[in-house]
Amino acid sequence: MILDRFRMDGKVAIVTGSGRGIGRGIAEALAETGCGVVCTARSADQIETVAKGIEASGQRAIAVPCDVNERADLENLVAAAMKEFGRIDVLVNNAGGSPPKAALRTSETMFNHAIHFNVTSAFLMSRFCIPHMLERDGGSILNISSGLSWMVEAGFVAYGTAKAALNHLTRLLANEFAPRVRVNAIAVGSVETDALGPFLENGDLKQKMESLTPMGRLGTTDDIALAALYLTTPASSWVTGKIFEVDGGTVASNWPLDLSGV
Ligand SMILES: NC(=O)c1ccc[n+]([C@@H]2O[C@H](COP(=O)([O-])OP(=O)(O)OC[C@H]3O[C@@H](n4cnc5c(N)ncnc54)[C@H](OP(=O)(O)O)[C@@H]3O)[C@@H](O)[C@H]2O)c1
Secondary structure (H helix, E strand, C coil): CHHHHHCCCCCEEEEECCCCHHHHHHHHHHHHCCCEEEEECCCHHHHHHHHHHHHHCCCCEEECCCCCCCHHHHHHHHHHHHHHHCCCCEEEECCCCCCCECHHHCCHHHHHHHHHHHHHHHHHHHHHHHHHHHHCCCEEEEEEEEHHHCCCCCCEHHHHHHHHHHHHHHHHHHHHHCCCEEEEEEEECCECCCCCHHHHCCHHHHHHHHHCCCCCCCECHHHHHHHHHHHHCHHHCCCCCCEEEECCCCCCCCCCCCCCCC
């Protein structure tokens, strides 16, 4: 059965930022493939809820609190995964972000933070997990990038630059570790999560974003989880170093606010 290539029975995935939003959707979807899941974010209550839900559905899951900006937390996360499951097959670097801000109002600290949060943390997690993947059957890494890694929009100088670097980190690691470890990314369009929440409260802005999206709606966490399933399972065993655009068909930014100026 071709659908069997989406099965991950006996495998183990770490999904960062899996307490809510896109990361939660990916963690729950991976559990449906038979994969054990390590749920991680800073809010212990949220990751425990997700892990308990996965366990209730019959799969193994643990919750390990972690701030991806803290190297010691990342080391502890990987050690906890190895202690509980003895293997790591999939890493999803999902935790990331950076608030929109006009370029001349973006401080050095904010810029550096965007790079650390979106790129350095993904690099370190890859460094810590790849040796464990190589000890076994190899593995697959998925980086959650953004359409703003290639589209231009005022207000996203830190975020867009960081996600563009994440895209190239994806290609460089894919090249270095093929064929044993595959590395891909999803350039995510506008998805209704808490991260967009404050902007979506204004119904006019939401409508504007929808009208600027060819598919006529914002994304759901399931839309991204479905792509993540393809990219992390053997279904995509001939795919590495690629940035998949999952964005409702946008070819230009659908950001509804003008954040240009000084
Ligand atoms: N939503 C969109 O429209 C959109 C579009 C393009 C790309 N993306 C990307 O998709 C990813 C997820 O975004 P989302 O919309 O799902 O966000 P979200 O709903 O706000 O969820 C973010 C998750 O990451 C965790 N997190 C935040 N800071 C963290 C840290 N320092 N260390 C560890 N975990 C942390 C959060 O939990 P805690 O706060 O408890 O740590 C939460 O579980 C991000 O990389 C974002 O750039 C989103």
